Amino acid sequence: MRLMFSGQSLARKSGVTVGQNCRILTKDFGSEPFLITIGDNVTVSGDVKFINHDGAGWLARDDRGRKYSYRPISIGNDVFIGSGSILMPGVRIGHRVIVGAGSVVTKSIPDGCVVAGVPARYLGSYDDFINRIAQTWVSDQDMPSSGNYRDRVQAVVDMDFKPELDIP
Secondary structure, eight states, X not given: OOOOOOHHHHHHHHTOEEOSSOEEOOOBOOSOGGGEEEOSSEEEXXXXXXXXXXXXXXXXXXXXXXXXXXXXXXXXXXXXXOTTOEEOTTOEEOSSEEEOTXXXXXXXXXXXXXXXTTTTEEEEEHHHHHHHHHHHSOOGGGSOSSSOHHHHHHTTOOOOOOOOXXXX
């Protein structure tokens, strides 16, 4: 019999410290999950990777043996980590932060930021982002209260595609 755990349960069983009201959609907590702390109201999207050590130190051997470097990862409250992001050893992600999909976080991120890229860089403030989407994105009240999930989404989907790339 195969046991299935929610991402939050799996994270806790692996040794991650997880706050309240979190959505954990990844299963990759690295080899030192006990060095990861996740605050309240956090979404960790699918395929996010937590890396708590620098494995390259394995190559630096001397008469005392291999070299190791372990560092924690800390995520504050009210944070969204986009799909496929990589969190490197020793990064602290502050409160009210959005990390865009596919980002590589190599440095700590202060409170109230939106970051994305490889490496992740500052794009704007959390408050500006929240204010912008409050005007244009669908809310709970806009969604039909009955029907299956697909029908409810189809009722509010924005059918406009993004503009094309500028090609010289």
